[in-house]
Amino acid sequence: MIELQGIVKRYVLGDETVLALAGVDVHIGRNEYVALIGPSGSGKSTLMNIIGCLDSASEGRYILNGRDTSSLSEDELAAVRNQEIGFVFQSFHLLPRQTALQNVMQPLVYRRMPPAERRERAAEALRKVGLGDRLDHRPNQLSGGQRQRVAVARALVGEPSILLADEPTGNLDSRTSAEIMSLFDALHAQGQTVVIVTHEPDIAAHCRRTIRVLDGHIVEDYQNPARAA
């Protein structure tokens, strides 16, 4: 489903060129549960941005669901993000002035979906993450764990191919982290493809597969030992 072939990413900083990714080949299939790990500066965030179509590679091909994204225009990439990718960010990135329901409805706005249908699907997504009774709360009326669950609902509402989470537990305490991770586990069990970027071994341990990035290269790619089911 995700096919990265020889991905190179260069940044120009002043008169210096930084090589963030130096030829990466990855294949991630449907319903995989992948942890992308590595220290900061390793290139894992760049890799995530490319997978999430927020950024495009300097060289190489990225084929998402059989479609080569390297040649897509900015608006086509926006449509891909809208349809295929569900983002979950470390600092939640909810819209502060909107209610939980409105936040979750937002991606569907860009699909030109009628408001009634949008509302129904957003409410359903919030129920799935256990916030069926918090629809009209604003982010500042919710706890950190609840905010992140709103973000997960927002990522899922459009039924994306990939759930892409960037340090999803980075701003949460360990008990809430465990809650969020069990939510991811459950989603994976329901057939969702999940990619989590993290530097915490505990979090990576939830996943079935670990890809370790260092200095722009993939240095390790292995299936985790089966966890006790």
Added chain:
Amino acid sequence: MNHLAEAFNAALASLNAHRLRSFLTTLGILIGTMAVIAVVSVLQGFSDSISSQFSDLGSNTLTLEAKNEQENFRRGQINRLSFEDVDALRFKVSGIERVAPIISAPLGATLYRGRSVTPQVLGATEEAQDVLGVDTSIGRFITASDERNSRRVVVIGTDVRNELRMPENPIGEFILIGREWFRVVGLLEKRGEIFGFSQDNRVFIPFSVARSLTGTFERTFMEVSFTVTNLAEVNQVKERAMRTVRASRGIEPGKPDDFEIKAADSFVKQFNRITATATAVLAGIVGISLLVGGIGIMNIMLVSVTERTREIGILKALGATRRDILVQFLLEAALLSLLGGLIGIVLGLLAGMGIASLIPNFPPAHVPIWVMIAAAGFSALVGVVFGIAPASKAAKLDPIEALRYE
């Protein structure tokens, strides 16, 4: 359409979140619009009242009157039109439709049951009704038969009726004008005031009667209004009339005219020119104030885009296209400006009404609907124009950079 309505709501919500700032931002637009509506309403009210008073005088009406130098007038050397001049116009000039001579007959007080009033007494023929556009609300005007038979009949203005405390319908009553009794046959339509002078304090009697009653008077005054058959030929007819009247008055070649022929609507035209000039000057000032207001909006929108960089990044990550972001910020700017414009229109109307009511004898303020629509549309346009730069800045933001923005 649905999508636009939604973007509209989002823009409204965003402005609502910073109410004070939004209000202060749009103050420039508000004051500019208010100023234009206030001044336009006063000018238009004034202009409407002038035009409606003169609207009865069509542009095909010309007026012949004797020229009198102020000095000569004081010395008692009064230059008058003669009845021969009237006949010359009537019979010797082609292209003239109707000729309506008007003679003023200073016959003195008018009495009715012990009450007295001194109106302007005018002698007129039936033609005056069409040429000068005088109409009666009750009864009839002077007729050709009144004129032929020199009947002692009178058509009175509403002020005369009211001051003499005559019945609501004064037809058939007798009034004494000077030393003659006249029977009232008609009541003139109310015309109101021009510059504070009542147009209803006058009476019309048949021309022939006025002529015979004032035959021995030194100070009668006559002018002749006439209409041309074909409006396109008005200048040629005027030329012919000038030549004929010169001949009838025996003015030798090379000597200046001692009379003039004026277009009846020249005053209205002149007034309209003044109004148009005032409006153009005003439009310039308003243009500048809206420009300043627009810059204010652009400034705040740029601040707003910077403040909301992360929000824009989030929206882009969720799949908003450049166009989605552009439309959202443009709508916000347009709405901000439009709201200022709408409040400005309302306040401007109130201000115009206030100004008009503070000046005595001033006609009520009036703003044509199209001016209000244009003002609202123009203020929204200012928002769009000055919103383009901030909105395109927002649309062009790189999503990764924007998401990282603290």
